Amino acid sequence: MTKRKSLLMLTGIFITATVVAILTSGAQGVKDVASDSPEVRADVIMIDVLKNFRELEQPPVVFLHDLHTNALVEQNKDCASCHLSEKDLQSPKFKRLTDTSRQEVMDTYHTGCMQCHQEMETAGVKAGPVEKCGDCHHGKPEVVSERQLIVFDKSLHYRHTERTEDKCERCHHQYNEVTKQLFYDKGKEGACVYCHKQQLEENRISIKQASHLSCIACHRKTLAENKEVTPDEDSREKIAGPIQCSGCHAEQKLQLIKKVEDAPGMKRNQPDVALIQPAKIDLDNPNLAPIVVMNPVPFDHKTHQEHNDTCIVCHHASLDKTCSECHTLGGAKDGKFVKLEQAMHQIDSEQSCFGCHTKKQQKPSCAGCHSLLAKGRKQEAAFCAQCHMEPPQAGIGANLEPQAMASMLLRSRTSTPYTYTDEDIPEAVTIEDLEEQYEPVYFPHRKIVRTLLAETKDDKLAQYFHRQKETVCQACHHNSPAAKKPPRCYSCHGKPFDAKEPLRPGMKGAYHQQCFGCHKQMGIKKPDPLNCMECHQEKKKQVATK
Amino acid sequence: MSISRRRFLGWLTTAGLSGSAFGKVAHAATTKHFEGYPESLGVLYDNTRCIGCRTCEAACNKVNDLPPPGRPFDDLSVLDNRRRTDAGKYMVINKYDRLAKVKDPLFARTGCNHCLEPACASSCFVRAYTKTESGAVTYDSSVCVGCRYCMIACPFNIPTFEYNKVLSPRVMKCTMCYDTRLVKGQLPGCVEACPTESFSFGKRKDLLKMARERIGRFPDRYVDHVYGESEMGGTSWLYLSGVPFRQIEMREDLGVTPAPALTSSALASVPMVVGTWPLLLMGIYAVSKRKEKIAKEEQEQAVAQVLAQAKAETDKKISEAWQKAAKDKDKAVEAAVKKALEAAAETQTEENY
Numbered sequence: 001m002t003k004r005k006s007l008l009m010l011t012g013i014f015i016t017a018t019v020v021a022i023l024t025s026g027a028q029g030v031k032d033v034a035s036d037s038p039e040v041r042a043d044v045i046m047i048d049v050l051k052n053f054r055e056l057e058q059p060p061v062v063f064l065h066d067l068h069t070n071a072l073v074e075q076n077k078d079c080a081s082c083h084l085s086e087k088d089l090q091s092p093k094f095k096r097l098t099d100t101s102r103q104e105v106m107d108t109y110h111t112g113c114m115q116c117h118q119e120m121e122t123a124g125v126k127a128g129p130v131e132k133c134g135d136c137h138h139g140k141p142e143v144v145s146e147r148q149l150i151v152f153d154k155s156l157h158y159r160h161t162e163r164t165e166d167k168c169e170r171c172h173h174q175y176n177e178v179t180k181q182l183f184y185d186k187g188k189e190g191a192c193v194y195c196h197k198q199q200l201e202e203n204r205i206s207i208k209q210a211s212h213l214s215c216i217a218c219h220r221k222t223l224a225e226n227k228e229v230t231p232d233e234d235s236r237e238k239i240a241g242p243i244q245c246s247g248c249h250a251e252q253k254l255q256l257i258k259k260v261e262d263a264p265g266m267k268r269n270q271p272d273v274a275l276i277q278p279a280k281i282d283l284d285n286p287n288l289a290p291i292v293v294m295n296p297v298p299f300d301h302k303t304h305q306e307h308n309d310t311c312i313v314c315h316h317a318s319l320d321k322t323c324s325e326c327h328t329l330g331g332a333k334d335g336k337f338v339k340l341e342q343a344m345h346q347i348d349s350e351q352s353c354f355g356c357h358t359k360k361q362q363k364p365s366c367a368g369c370h371s372l373l374a375k376g377r378k379q380e381a382a383f384c385a386q387c388h389m390e391p392p393q394a395g396i397g398a399n400l401e402p403q404a405m406a407s408m409l410l411r412s413r414t415s416t417p418y419t420y421t422d423e424d425i426p427e428a429v430t431i432e433d434l435e436e437q438y439e440p441v442y443f444p445h446r447k448i449v450r451t452l453l454a455e456t457k458d459d460k461l462a463q464y465f466h467r468q469k470e471t472v473c474q475a476c477h478h479n480s481p482a483a484k485k486p487p488r489c490y491s492c493h494g495k496p497f498d499a500k501e502p503l504r505p506g507m508k509g510a511y512h513q514q515c516f517g518c519h520k521q522m523g524i525k526k527p528d529p530l531n532c533m534e535c536h537q538e539k540k541k542q543v544a545t546k
Numbered sequence: 547m548s549i550s551r552r553r554f555l556g557w558l559t560t561a562g563l564s565g566s567a568f569g570k571v572a573h574a575a576t577t578k579h580f581e582g583y584p585e586s587l588g589v590l591y592d593n594t595r596c597i598g599c600r601t602c603e604a605a606c607n608k609v610n611d612l613p614p615p616g617r618p619f620d621d622l623s624v625l626d627n628r629r630r631t632d633a634g635k636y637m638v639i640n641k642y643d644r645l646a647k648v649k650d651p652l653f654a655r656t657g658c659n660h661c662l663e664p665a666c667a668s669s670c671f672v673r674a675y676t677k678t679e680s681g682a683v684t685y686d687s688s689v690c691v692g693c694r695y696c697m698i699a700c701p702f703n704i705p706t707f708e709y710n711k712v713l714s715p716r717v718m719k720c721t722m723c724y725d726t727r728l729v730k731g732q733l734p735g736c737v738e739a740c741p742t743e744s745f746s747f748g749k750r751k752d753l754l755k756m757a758r759e760r761i762g763r764f765p766d767r768y769v770d771h772v773y774g775e776s777e778m779g780g781t782s783w784l785y786l787s788g789v790p791f792r793q794i795e796m797r798e799d800l801g802v803t804p805a806p807a808l809t810s811s812a813l814a815s816v817p818m819v820v821g822t823w824p825l826l827l828m829g830i831y832a833v834s835k836r837k838e839k840i841a842k843e844e845q846e847q848a849v850a851q852v853l854a855q856a857k858a859e860t861d862k863k864i865s866e867a868w869q870k871a872a873k874d875k876d877k878a879v880e881a882a883v884k885k886a887l888e889a890a891a892e893t894q895t896e897e898n899y
Contacts, residue, residue: 509741
């Protein structure tokens with residue numbers, strides 16, 4: 001009897017111990033997930049190519065490209081371990097040139113990946129998964145994928161032309177339809193995206209494929225050439241350009257790319273000035289001179305080049321055609337029926353004059369006033385005349401060539417911002433309209449005007465378009481004709497929610513919206529809108545009279 | 547009586563068929579879309595103007611004689627926590643920072659939206675709620691029985707209850723300052739107090755126009771949607787926002803059907819159910835009862851028949867047995883007599899020897 005009891009007790013102890021052991025080992029395995037945020041990477045590739053054949057049976061594989069490149073480098077292997085080449089061009093696909101069939105592609109991955117992982121494991125190196133399907137096919141990246149697109153701006157272009165000693169043909173090419181070969185056509189260089197679109201089109205590979213093939217191939221070649229010169233990997237890559245995903249797609253790496261501040265423009269014989277002349281061609285007599293329908297716009301191409309990073313900001317389809325060739329006055333198929341007027345004035349388009357200029361107004365020094373102005377409001381005729389200048393009809397300059405005319409018109413433009421003299425600008429305004437709760441507010445009027453002018457002092461765009469004396473005044477003194485003595489605020493704003501003028505704020509709303517709105521846009525933290533006392537003073541208690 | 551599964555299903559089907567046939571007619575009578583009282587008032591809250599100063603909350607508290615707050619209204623750290631209306635707050639402002647693509651925090655006002663066809667009013671069986679022609683949804687505590695159905699019905703989770711009052715707890719919610727200010731020609735407390743005119747007051751139709759106009763003038767500033775224009779059939783409070791409304795936790799899944807319309811078909815079938823179901827069910831009951839009665843009678847008859855048959859058989863058997871017994875008895879007597887006679891004869895012969 002006693003023997004049986006002790007046996008039971010022993011079993012009990014054993015079971016308890018096992019349970020405790022299992023539980024604690026589980027607890028040790030749990031990582032503190034909440035404390036460390038997931039790693040942000042630019043090299044996350046989801047391998048889901050099989051979905052092109054039919055629905056996926058397994059979750060896609062999360063593949064970290066840079067992790068694999070680094071592992072290969074450590075083993076003195078190179079890209080050819082995974083990427084096959086055809087005619088000196090490395091395929092971006094894994095161990096194949098084309099996607100033949102589902103089974104074949106699947107087998108390529110399974111044998112290719114597993115073979116290498118297993119080899120590494122037998123060699124005792126840290127290897128990727130070899131056992132369970134779910135180790136690769138888990139479909140849940142443990143990292144956050146954040147891929148930025150690199151902008152090949154003029155600084156980067158300049159650095160490339162400098163290195164290649166102006167050998168444009170290293171990158172730029174055209175395609176000969178007859179011989180089916182690439183060739184270089186001097187003076188016809190354009191941006192890659194003119195031909196290489198987002199997707200594969202006929203025989204033109206996508207921009208993604210084109211950039212990866214060409215850029216990386218050249219960088220690798222240069223890297224190999226510099227093997228003896230700089231034995232250090234990092235400095236070599238700095239000379240040769242990035243090869244890994246992160247080099248072009250990780251934000252922090254992009255910020256490290258050296259920027260040539262005053263990089264000269266592309267050398268493509270582009271004009272410094274141009275005369276944009278809205279003209280109509282007589283369709284019955286196309287040989288006749290075009291009929292000029294509007295005052296021309298002298299366009300300072302050089303300045304615009306200086307203020308933009310790429311040509312495609314404006315020249316979105318080609319460098320060889322003028323805007324009006326596709327965007328005709330009446331709209332044409334080549335220009336996707338965007339009329340010339342729309343191409344220049346569409347406010348939503350970043351390629352149009354208006355669109356780009358509106359975007360420039362979003363920087364803090366401009367946004368204070370401009371964010372308060374309604375979008376697409378009707379402009380006065382004088383506004384149009386700022387760009388569309390009347391050419392001299394007779395006398396000096398009447399019969400000039402377009403370019404010379406443009407230069408002359410541009411020279412005639414004044415661009416000094418000036419406003420009224422100090423005597424004409426009231427130094428301070430005392431706002432007494434909200435006296436119920438607070439003392440009148442001291443408003444440093446002249447100081448604000450001067451600050452606004454100082455903010456835009458170095459801005460050529462602002463300087464040109466703020467040419468009238470009253471222009472800067474008009475952000476606050478809005479909706480009334482520009483004048484030296486504009487109406488006082490209370491002329492229009494009074495009690496709120498006037499049914500006759502529903503959009504017009506009341507006095508209190510108008511002041512606060514205007515002040516807070518501008519300060520917020522300009523990033524002015526003081527006075528704090530949440531602390532009334534920074535502008536207002538508590539009303540003094542009136543002395544009770546008997 | 548026990549009900550078989552088959553029979554129960556049969557009842558249900560009958561009831562369902564009759565219900566749907568009547569219900570359709572009833573629902574058709576209520577599909578007229580109510581677009582609100584034509585001149586009704588409303589408030590438009592524009593969160594791109596709001597600076598989160600809580601002046602509106604303070605004013606609301608003051609004009610509605612609400613209990614003093616736990617922390618003063620100028621303590622803006624209150625905004626760090628997500629809040630909702632309670633018995634002491636008709637409205638709250640919540641702060642949303644860390645919004646995608648927006649640098650500065652944005653705010654949202656939570657409070658009664660004064661639906662054009664309020665769910666609270668349709669759920670209230672004592673008619674404590676009234677949608678006034680002014681647009682305000684008012685509440686009459688004198689008739690309220692405290693069932694709190696309104697709190698469950700409200701899709702915006704607005705009405706709250708004075709749980710701390712033992713004797714006469716009320717449901718608490720914004721009344722658009724109807725009794726206290728609107729009837730006197732004054733603006734609602736929050737609207738008047740706001741320094742930036744984040745709240746615009748006016749006729750609902752004008753506010754809608756104004757909201758559209760603002761979106762048109764500043765397309766980059768607003769999301770192209772006026773919240774409350776059609777949500778739950780439309781509300782008297784309207785909202786403009788700089789970010790999609792779900793990001794400031796305003797429900798986008800409510801649909802455009804007013805709450806009463808959602809329940810009208812079900813509620814319309816109530817008279818039908820009350821009127822016809824008892825008759826129907828009683829009829830079914832009577833029929834089944836009669837069936838049972840007949841079955842019982844038949845059974846009794848059968849039993850009686852069987853019993854009679856059995857009795858007859860037994861009687862026959864008994865009489866046969868009796869006859870046989872009598873016969874046996876006679877035989878035995880005869881045999882005994884015979885035996886006795888033989889014995890007597892024998893004795894006589896012996897004596898004669």
